[in-house]
Amino acid sequence: MSDNYLNLIKEKLELKLGSINFDIEKRNWNNILVDFNNIELERLNNDLEIVYQRLIKWEYKQNDFSGRNKFNIPERTQEFFTYLESYCISWRTWQKLFEYINISYEDKICNLCPGWAPKVELWLYYYGFRWVLEVIDKDSNSIEQIGKFRNLFDYKFSINPIQCDIFSSELNNYKFVIANHVIDDLLLDYYGKVSGEDISSIYKEEIILKSIWSKVVNLDTKYIDEFINNLTNLILKLVDNDWIFLLSQYKSYIEYLLGLDDVTKLCNHIMIRVKENLLKLWFVDNYSVVEQALDWFNWYFNADETCFLIRK
Ligand SMILES: C[S@@+](CC[C@H](N)C(=O)[O-])C[C@H]1O[C@@H](n2cnc3c(N)ncnc32)[C@H](O)[C@@H]1O
Numbered sequence: 001m002s003d004n005y006l007n008l009i010k011e012k013l014e015l016k017l018g019s020i021n022f023d024i025e026k027r028n029w030n031n032i033l034v035d036f037n038n039i040e041l042e043r044l045n046n047d048l049e050i051v052y053q054r055l056i057k058w059e060y061k062q063n064d065f066s067g068r069n070k071f072n073i074p075e076r077t078q079e080f081f082t083y084l085e086s087y088c089i090s091w092r093t094w095q096k097l098f099e100y101i102n103i104s105y106e107d108k109i110c111n112l113c114p115g116w117a118p119k120v121e122l123w124l125y126y127y128g129f130r131w132v133l134e135v136i137d138k139d140s141n142s143i144e145q146i147g148k149f150r151n152l153f154d155y156k157f158s159i160n161p162i163q164c165d166i167f168s169s170e171l172n173n174y175k176f177v178i179a180n181h182v183i184d185d186l187l188l189d190y191y192g193k194v195s196g197e198d199i200s201s202i203y204k205e206e207i208i209l210k211s212i213w214s215k216v217v218n219l220d221t222k223y224i225d226e227f228i229n230n231l232t233n234l235i236l237k238l239v240d241n242d243w244i245f246l247l248s249q250y251k252s253y254i255e256y257l258l259g260l261d262d263v264t265k266l267c268n269h270i271m272i273r274v275k276e277n278l279l280k281l282w283f284v285d286n287y288s289v290v291e292q293a294l295d296w297f298n299w300y301f302n303a304d305e306t307c308f309l310i311r312k
Contacts, residue, residue, distance in 0.1 A: 046207045091123035093300040100293035108132040112179040116145045119180055125155040134160045175243035183249045183267040190227045191216045210258050217262040232277040245309045250301035275307050283309040
């Protein structure tokens with residue numbers, strides 16, 4: 001058993017959790033921990049860290065430890081509604097923004113890297129969109145999940161899934177490209193490519209996510225510059241003349257929960273640099289529209305976390 005881990009765990013239990021009147025205080029942790037091997041201690045250390053992060057953020061109602069293996073309808077329902085609520089605030093924010101953009105749009109839209117949650121799709125459903133939505137993502141599960149949206153809502157548009165790596169594939173160009181919170185994911189993907197590190201489990205294990213991000217935020221600036229150029233070139237290829245590019249990059253729940261302030265800052269910096277690059281080329285900024293639309297602080301993202309550009 002490593003004294004190192006034991007001390008870390010004791011520190012977490014005594015200093016951090018010790019002031020709260022848990023049952024754990026009644027146990028003799030020295031006797032229990034003494035028989036643990038390194039893997040067990042490492043896991044316990046990770047789990048306690050996750051519990052601790054949730055406790056200090058008052059987020060312990062999102063609890064991955066208790067009730068997972070037992071039949072607990074109220075808890076699962078509450079968890080489901082918490083997710084649904086966040087998707088709803090997200091699509092309402094896009095809806096509010098679109099009201100101010102004030103165009104009647106009747107053509108194909110591209111949703112870049114949607115992931116698993118139908119946020120943009122929900123907005124298009126309520127907007128009454130009737131044309132084609134192309135979703136581009138390299139992950140087959142994400143593509144499949146977005147396709148299942150058909151079973152949930154009777155939407156009138158068609159979803160055209162394109163499964164590919166956006167940086168190494170021939171892509172169409174569009175009159176309307178929307179990208180909700182993608183800079184962080186694309187940067188992680190870029191980091192995986194340049195470092196050769198396997199990043200496939202980052203979305204499943206927050207400890208891995210945290211450890212990989214600590215390396216990404218310390219990347220040499222030459223890599224960040226290269227990533228910014230790649231992203232600028234991608235947008236140039238994707239967006240048609242006279243048309244729209246909309247991107248949001250805000251502090252995500254996981255960034256908030258794990259205290260990943262450096263990640264939020266880096267992604268915001270990248271968004272600003274990409275925007276500056278595009279403005280030097282053929283794009284025009286529509287910040288004032290975003291500022292007018294997202295005037296209330298409780299939107300999912302605010303004006304400074306949004307990029308609304310038109311290509312001239
Ligand atoms: C986890 S989702 C989150 C972003 C999502 N738009 C949202 O609002 O939650 C990010 C998605 O980006 C995709 N992705 C990352 N790098 C990519 C790349 N180079 N090409 C295509 N898809 C990529 C991942 O497969 C993943 O499904």
